[in-house]
Amino acid sequence: MSRNEPAEVIGDGGEGRSSKRRKAVRYAVPVAVAGVAAATIGLVPAFAGSGSPDLPKISAEELIAKIAKSDTQQLSGTVRITTDLGLPSLPGGIGAGGFGGEQGKGGGEQGKDGASAAPQSKLMELASGAHTLRVAVDGPDKQRLSIVDKAAEYSIVHNGGEVWAYDSGSNTALHSKAPQGERGHQGGAPQGLPKGLEQATPQDLAKEALKAAGDTTSVTVDGTAKIAGRDAYQLVIKPKQSASTVGSIRISVDAANGVPLKFTLTPKSGGAAAIDAGFTTVDFAKPEAHTFAFTPPKGAQVVDGDKERAKAHKEVKPGQDLKDFKGLGGLTVSGKGWTSIATIKGAGSGLPSAGAKGADAKGAAGDAGKFLDSLGDKVTGSFGSGRVFSTRLVNALMTDDGTVYVGAVDKQALVDAANAAK
Amino acid sequence: MSRADTAPRRPRPLWSLGLLRNEIGTTFRRWRTLALLAVLAGVPVLVGIAVKIETGGAGPAGGGGGPAFISQVTNNGLFLVFTSLAVTLPFFLPMSIGVLAGDAIAGEAHAGTLRYLLVAPAGRTRLLLVKYATTMLFCLVGTLVVALSALTVGALLFPLGEVTLLSGTTVSFGEGLLRALAIAGVVALSLTGVAALGLFVSTLTTSGIAAMATTVGLLITVQILDTIPQLHTLQPYLFPHYWLSFADLLRDPVYWDQLQKNLGLQALYTVVFGSAAWARFTTRDITA
Structure with missing residues (x-):
């Protein structure tokens, strides 16, 4: 050199x-x-x-049957969920902090930290942004689901009669008893613990979507795809009702065993998918037994979830309404299929915070009114006047008397519903 | 630089080892290097004492706020290692790497010693490799200094014992130590990208200060870009983007996806900026 x-x-x-x-x-x-x-x-x-793998042709019915009779009980894998509902991003701290405050007020030695291991706040986080989940399932009695966060993890382990939730960020473990009567359909309404999060797996999302099918829906098979290295058929579900804000739902189904591998919901307005949940890796071998073993770590704070929930039941509800409108009292549903509209009667019940704000805004053209104006569009009809709050998927009409109409429908359908109710 | 004495005519493999040894000795004997290492060693002490005072040795620290793993520190001193690495990795560690790498070539040029180095039959490529190897070694030493200091402080102030992984699984202290060592290795490798970047900047100028400032400035800029949500399509290609993925080693089972991306990205930065540094350094005129 x-x-x-x-x-x-x-x-x-x-x-x-x-x-x-x-x-x-x-x-x-x-x-x-x-x-x-x-x-x-x-x-x-x-x-x-x-890469669209070459697979034999299959009809939509056959594919749905394939999903229905799929008896895959064991799998483990990584799920990537991207949600873009058009909501402002909800950093975890806000959701958890809000609940923490409320539960702390509700009293109890473990109010604050108990809340951060509660699944509800984690659910809120999944409502926006991208998340990585790891799932492992071995029959109806053993499941594990972990939300992989930056330098933190939130795990829910269901093993037989025990349900543990562990939050590494606050080193808190939440313990509940799984309802014995509801094996298989674990996490029923009173339990509520893994239910919401379980719905995030492609299987359950697909089942929900299929349940909504009927004469209001067109279901077709549209080609094939490779998902997580596996050959899959693509099932496309489109609402026939024009008022729906849902453009299409695409479910990728494993060609070999009928397990839904990917779920994509695209709004009618176009753009990126509103919900995109799919396996990035999947393995149908039996997960190792120790995956489902959970003993609360030494030094972790252990919260009794059953007691905690009984105590905080009412207080958690207002938070749930963002995600799960059906959780509210005083609610009626009109319309059918995709254009169902939920009506929540105002006047002091139902939506405590938002309802009160709506009532204020009616009288006082003050700051609150201006703030609401900046958020929603003003609409009028024979029902009076109100404001429409829009996201990419869900629109809500709040009339000036505090009644709220919510649905995955366009604005006009909401106004029509309000007019019809008058 | 005291190596111009009895240079042999032809470069031999052993000779470049000697060059490397010499370079390492020179670098690690500098006051500047020692001061940087002292700062790095000081961070875990500060964090440890702060946690100790804040909690009074009882109960978890502040319910999930603060840097990663900090709520676990009071239960297990080993977690101070993870916390300290998470605290120093975004800035302190890459900054000291930037100082060292930025100074590597430009500093010699500035001091007028570069041409003497090249008079010895080392060859420019070899000199560059030696400089990069020294910087890499500093990545490792800096990380280990943080980790060992944190382990010492953690052992002194907090109990040690079985380690709770992020997934809620408990492993023995020995395995926890092994994982800590693996994490230190990953952190050190995470810094190789910024080291290559600094070396490239260093070949562009003859002012050591300018090279250091540029490298650290680039580092800060990239860190800021990495936090702007509108740039999310660009962010997976920024070198600090996957830095905190070292925490994935504490999951059960280990989540390799991001770790692989991180190491791949660092390798890419190393190759691109390393070869850019080589292209620049082997073709430019050395005047100082």
């Missing part, structure tokens, strides 16, 4: 040119490396994603 090279070649013209060429060649190395890397990053996922 010659040393101190360039200084020696400043001599005559020919050598100068060759030094220039050498310089160019050397600079080409990092450029080439960067280019190859960019091409690899850009093209490999594109190839991996576009």
Whole structure:
């Protein structure tokens, strides 16, 4: 290797040119490396994603039957959930903090930290942004679900009669008894612990979607795809009712065993999927038994979830309404299929905070009114006037007397519903 | 630089080992390097004492707020290692790497010692490799200094014992130590990208200060870009994006996805900026 090279070649013209060429060649190395890397990053996922495996043709009914009779009891894998409902992003701290405050007020030695291990606050986090979940299932009695966070993890372990939830961020474990009578349909309404989170797996999302089918819905099979390295059929569900804000739901079903692998909900307004939940890796082997074993770690605070819930039952409800409108009292549902509209009677009950704000805004054209104006569009009809709050999927009409109409429908359908109710 | 004495005519493999040893000795004997290491060692002490005072040695610290793992520190001193690495990785560690890497070539040029280094038959490529190897070694030493200091402080102030993983699984202290060692290794490797970047910047200028400032400035800029949600499509390609993925080693089972992405990204940065540094350094005129 010659040393101190360039200084020696400043001599005559020919050598100068060759030094220039050498310089160019050397600079080409990092450029080439960067280019190859960019091409690899850009093209490999594109190839991996576009691969439509050759599978025998199948009708929609056959595919649904395949899902229904799928008896896969054991699987483990990683699920990626991306939610873009058009809601402002909800950082975990807000949800958890809000509950913490309320439960702390409700009294009890373990109010504050108990709340951070409560599943409700974690549910709120899943309502926006991208999350990674790890799931393991071994029959109806053993499940494990972990929400993988940055340097933290939230796990729910169901093993026989025991349900544990562990939050590594606050080092808190929540313990509940699984209802013995409801094996298989674990996590029923009174229990409520894993139910909400379980719905995040593709299986349950798919089941929910199929339940909503009927004469209001078109169900077709649209090609094949490769999901998590497995061949899958794609089931496309489209609402026939024009007022719905749902554009289409696409469910990728494993061609071999009928397990739904990916669920994508696209709003009619287009753009990115509102909900996109799919396995990134999946393994249908029996998960190791120790996966479902949970003993509360030494030093962790253990909260009795059953007691805690009984205490905090009422207080948690206002928080749930963001996610689960059906959890509220004083609620009626009109319409059918995709254009169902939930009506929540105002006047002091139902939505405590938002309802009160609506009532204030009616009288006082003060700051609260202006604030609401900035959030929602004012609409009028034979029912009077009100404001429409829009997200990408769900619209809500709050009339000035405090009644709220909510549905995955466009604004006009809400106004019509309000008019009809008058 | 005291190595111009009896340089042999032809470079031999052993000779570059000697060059490396010499370079490492020079680097780690500098007051600046020692001061940087002292700062790094001081961070876990500060964190440990703060947690100790705040909790009075009882109960978990502040319900989930603060840096990662901090609520676990009072239960297990080993977690101070993880907390300290999580605290120092975003800024302190890469900053000291930036100082060292930025100074590697530019500092020699500034002091006028670069041409003497090149008079010895080392070859520019070899000199660059030696400089990069030294910087990498500093990545490892810096990380280990943080980890060992944290382990010492943690052992002194808090109980040690079985380790609770993020998934709620409990493993023995020995396995916890092994995982801590693996984490230190991953953290050190996470810094190789910024080291290569600093080395490249260092070949661009003859002012050591300018190179250090540019590297640290780039680091801060990239860190800021990494927090802007509108740039989320760009962020997976920023070198600090997966830094905190070292925590995935504390899951059960270990979640490899992000770790692999992190190491792949660091390797990419190393190759791109390492070869850019090579292209620049082997073709430029050395005047100082």
